[in-house]
Amino acid sequence: MDKTYDPKAIETRWYDYWESAGYFRPQHMDDSAEPFCIMLPPPNVTGTLHMGHAFNNTIMDSLTRYHRMRGYNTLWQPGTDHAGIATQMVVERQLQGENKSRHDLGREKFIERVWEWKQESGNTITTQLRRLGSSLDWSRERFTLNEDLSAAVQKVFIDLYNEGLIYRGKRLVNWDPVLHTAISDLEVLSEEEQGQLWHMKYPLADGSGHVIVATTRPETLLGDAAVAVHPDDERYQSIIGQSIRLPLTDRTIPVIADNYVDPEFGSGCVKITPAHDFNDYEVWNRHSHEAAIQALDNGGLINIFTIDAAMNDSVPEQYRGLDRFEARKRIVADLETAGLLEKTEAHKLMVPRGDRSNAVVEPYLTNQWYVKVAPLAEPAIQAVEDGRIRFVPENWSKTYFEWMRNIQDWCISRQLWWGHRIPAWYDAEENIYVGESEQAVRAQYKLGDDISLRRDEDVLDTWFSSALWPMSTLGWPQDTPEFRTFYPTSVLVTGFDIIFFWVARMIMMGLKFTGEVPFREVYIHGLVRDSEGQKMSKSKGNVLDPIDLIDGIDIDTLVKKRTSGLMQLQQADKIEKQTRKHFPDGINAYGTDSLRFTFASLAGPGRDIKFDIGRIEGYRNYCNKLWNASRYVMMSIEDQDTGLDESSPVELGLAEHWIIARLQQTEREVAQQLEHYRFDLAAQAIYEFTWDEYCDWYLELSKVTLTGDSSAAAQRGTRRTLVRVLEALLRLAHPIIPYITEELWQRVAPYAGIKDGETIMLQPYPQADESRIDATVLAAVEWVKAFILGVRRIRAEFNIAPGKPLPVRFTGGNAQEQSWLDEYRPYLTSLAKIESLEPWNESDEAATALAGDMTIAIPLAGLIDPQAELARLQKELDKYRNDRQRISAKLENSSFVDKAPAAVVDKERQRCNEIEAAIVKLEQQYERIESLN
RNA sequence: AGGCGUGUAGCUCAGCUGGUUAGAGCGCUACCUUGACAUGGUAGAGGUCGUUGGUUCGAGUCCAAUCACGCCUACCA
Known part of the structure; x- marks a missing residue:
């Protein structure tokens, strides 16, 4: 394995492997397993990936991968919308370059031209979504102008019209005089x-x-x-x-x-x-x-x-x-x-x-089509009121209600060519006929060939078709297995800016046409802003491209990117300065996993997500840490016995029992947080377990067993634990950081006894086993850590080289601590670099530290500056005496003792005793040092 | 004007249903290239939790008021 983690080297190959193996597809198309389904909010087909997409996708993919590993029948459904105005503008601009207008081409030719454009350029964003590792089922990709989706749009329009919920009227509308x-x-x-x-x-x-x-x-x-x-x-x-x-x-x-x-x-x-x-x-x-x-x-x-x-x-x-x-x-x-x-x-x-x-x-007076929204809004309000749809965080339902209760009729006609043309025809007297086709209309209204009909020129608002997305992409109005299996979908993940545009409209349409809600939960996340809290925008020149964070970009290219195509040219200088200040060396290639881990960590409850480059750097370091931990494990287990053969004895030591217990606790925590959409806390639990427990302590403790004179069974147990815990950790982290976990898992899994593991993606998600959490083990390791930390602190305080073995003395301590000292001596001597460990006669000149009830002393004849040491002891004593006073006041307060739960009171008493004992020891040490003076 | 939200270490943020000594990352200080990792290690400094009241045995956490900031919706021509 390489010494450093290099995302480029590993991220390129896994996505193709996953996609071509069909791992992204649902496992069933029936109800044999519980379904989990997310609809990708369809990005604009003209769009390119921005930070909002990347953030949003990280969350959806994490949820999807988590549920897939949990054994749900999982579908994450991709697609794009046709973005009427935006797309038409793009192609009209192209035509402008040829000195033509869409009118020169005519409607039919123009639309052909747009389709051509879509064919060539419409997949930019879907390609970019793949870079993010998104486990979308591309075999089911949809586009709002696909035939089946268009049929759904037409049906909805006709049905609503027939019910009187769509009408045409001459009213004031918001008129865009540029786009007409x-x-x-x-x-x-x-x-x-x-x-x-x-x-x-x-x-x-x-x-x-x-x-x-x-x-x-x-x-x-x-x-x-x-x-x-x-x-x-x-x-x-x-x-x-x-x-x-x-x-x-x-x-x-x-x-x-x-x-x-x-x-x-x-x-x-x-x-x-x-x-x-x-x-x-x-x-x-x-x-x-x-x-x-x-x-x-x-x-x-x-x-x-x-x-x-x-x-x-x-x-x-x-x-x-x-x-x-x-x-x-x-x-x-x-x-x-x-x-x-x-x-x-x-x-x-x-x-x-x-x-x-x-x-x-x-405001301009024209004939337009409208949806009468109030009758549709009523059931949509109820669905949220009675909990059939749940907003997360819950508060967003207030925003939803506020809007829904003051809702205005929705103008759905657009004077464009690109979109779903309104299925309405007019005769010479301007009578309106709505139906599937001219033929159908003629038949329905018994209009002879002598009556000439002209079709409405307008198309529908793109959001009209987006409102049907959860149904239409699953095949509705046909009764398809997809629709039966996955509707209603599980959760919608989106930003709050789009609650009105899209969320509310989907709820209204879904209820109206299927009688069911389109999704059971709506997870509303914050909006990504720059490190100063500013909205990212082209004109401000503070846009970050997620792909640049993944692949890296040099400063000159970044400046060029930010300053080209600006509306106001005078901004360019300012933007360049700003950019060079924030990114003097450009942006490093952090890789997809680092970016995803960053987004997960930022996915807290707030509504602004400030994106600081320092964060992603930190999570890249995390990936490197994970990489190197795996590297160490591989070095320790390759060509070695990891206890896979059940016949040879395997022995687990304290460290093994401890890390296994901590793993269970972490698994419980992560699952709990993911269930509540607290990606930040889930990520934090994974981060802390990896770094602060597994790497900082367990790997170090494992070296004691593996390099010492431990028995073969103990070494086997350590190797087995090293690799099994790592393997589980990789599965635990996989939903958030899919690439690096797959890469490492492929190497590690065979040593953990997993045969024929094609991919980590389809492995079971770790489930906590509470029976493996042993409180005594946890307490013992806490004490071992306190002992080691005590020695290290003395070292640091007296500037003793970290590598220099020290004589360490001890005194006091309760029976349990004394037995721990005896039993775990190898851990202590190795991690604290102890030369000799013996009882202290309390007369030597020494610096001390406390580990529980035990006093640790390091003889430092001549090294101690009595004044400095007294000052330090004084400071510590002050702190303890303060605590003692506060706590004893509490315990003397009869209403506290009477009213607070017994457990709380007991805890305070115990704490009081501990403080008392510590104070006594510190005072003794104080006197000893003082007497040296 | 109405609705929503935020205010915790220099910066970015956690702190779940009120219960020990308020945490993390980045940054900062000192020391260390020890055979997983300098994208690292060890030790440390740094916070009267916006303000004022209240409820409670106990408040960063609940309530009220107040200040500051932000967002959304609707606007006075």
Whole structure:
């Protein structure tokens, strides 16, 4: 074996081996074993792996591997979604390079082109997921636009439409003027930006004065339908019902009264632009029956924008064709000239932008399809309330309820070409026919060939198909063995940012169409951020690529990666500086296992995961430690008898019994933590057992037996324990660090008596055997450790070379300790490097330490600096005396003795006695040293 | 405005249903290349658990108030 752990050398070959051997597939397709199933949240097909994916996958793979080893019939189902807008944008950008638009190609050719792109580039992320060691069943990979998944989408649309839960309506939507499509509320990101508030004078038509209205979007003036005041506002009673001469136009609009207006804010007058503002639209709805409103063009619903958000032909000629922001400037200037601009002030406002295009979204009046969500939400709320679905951590259910109880109808149509086309047809009178195909529609509605039908041009929101993912990937609506075996799935693992987008919608759809929840548990994990807690983003230049952490990257390449393709070029310098500061030497190749162990350790209950490079370094060191421990074990057992032959005697010593007991405790702990999704604590238990118990103590203790004059049976027992505990440890750690454990296990397992072990993946997960935990053994080793540590501390304090054998004396100690001293003498002399171990006559000049009731003394004639030693003893005494005072006060408190459980009181008493004994010994030593002075 | 969350060692975080002396990793200090490992070993320094009250025999842990920070949802033109 190599002296150092090199992930590159081992990680490349195992994945192919596992995948080609079919280990990732479910073992059964029936109910002969308990099923465990996780659906991979389908990544965007245009996507590349980011830290969130890597984190998320580490958790899912750990769960999957754990359950597989536990004997569950396990399926982790992969796939990608078609990402309507994102994918269409990618291909349109390609076309742009050829100076073409999608319209030049036409719908059919364009879609062909997208499929071609998907064929070539759509597997980037699935290739990267493999690098993470993810044990996904690739033979079942799905894509939201696959035929069977599309059939599910169509069925759901048609059924919901027939039930009246999908409808078409003309309403205000969030319109992305760059992408020319409606987007849902969730795809709009509002952020505070610096803007201005313009206060404008709106003259009354009778010339008697004016009102002041303020706006952040002056261009919408051209679409105004009214000015609203509060009905009880004394100041404006007289003008309610009067007319306003709308500036820069030849229109007049009424003053109306509505409760929506806050009289305290601004002038108390609000301009109402119903076709371009959600609140104004509501106001308009309440007043649209009024004659003055009805008299306006289109009943007051005046649309002033083209699909590009340029001014359309309904506005005065001089503004037509202007972009909205250009129009804004012109209108402000014209108002100024006309003396109608009262004032302009700086104003912070929330600006809504499309999450894909980053363009300012406009409320825009269009025909769209909607899902009526409230009836679907009700059962979905119940499913969480009554525990059929459990959120972990539980608190996220509050967020879920909050949203579900205030839910809005969902706009599902998108003005795109790439996606599931809406199965609706229109006749010349705009009557709607919904069905599987034109033919089916004609048959169903008895439409003759003389009636021409035209299909709806729009496609469905990608999330509409994602909402069906747990059902559709298992074959629903067909009654398949997969669906029968694995639905409902076991757990959904995802970040909290996606609860509304996806989790809630899956629950609604699952319940609606299968009557069953789609998953029984939802594990919500935190979001990965950089070491300073900042969200990782391209524009901030703080993105880490998981593949770079695995393979390593030099600093120049990293800088280039972070600074290329930036929206704002002036950021580049800052990002370069920052990057060179954080990663002066680039990033080492840490390997997949180190990355996974890091993620597992970070998977605590918090919701921000700060990723610091120091952490992964530490876990790479852990892997190296495990590697070298195995190396030592292999060196100790190769060509040696490890007690596999039952006929030769095998003897286990204290160390063996101890490490076996600690292993059982660790196994219990790890399983318990994994059951509760505490990957951090499970990882910590594995880490501590490996490093602090197995390596620091057991390997050292084993050397005493193997290199000493122990019997053949004892040596056999030690070798057998070395290899068996290691073998179990590898299985224990395998779900988190699959590669290194497989690599080591392949070497080690035969010596542990495992024959024909093809892979660690399918070995049973270690189960604790409580009967092998012996409290006396644990206590004995604790005492042995205390003894050794005592000697080491004296060495360190007096600067005695660690290798120099020392004479050690002892005195006192209870009967058990005296017998331990006798029995475990070889461990003590070897690990503490003791030259001679004899009773102490208490007169020699010596430094002392305590091991339980026993005093350890190291004669150090002439070496001791009495002043320093007295100071040290004093410090220790102070600590003990403090403790004694606190505890005896407690014990003298009758209410404590009366009310606290007896066990607690007993413990305190015992502790008090121990402290008392220690103080006595320390005082004696103090006097001895003092007398030397 | 409403909802959620966080505040423990220089940094990143554990601390489960309240019970001895509050832990880990990284960083720091000193010593050590000992035959698994310097991606290592040994020893050590470092915390009045945001603040103030309360419940309790006992509070980092439960309750209330308060301060600071963060996130989400909805926004006032």
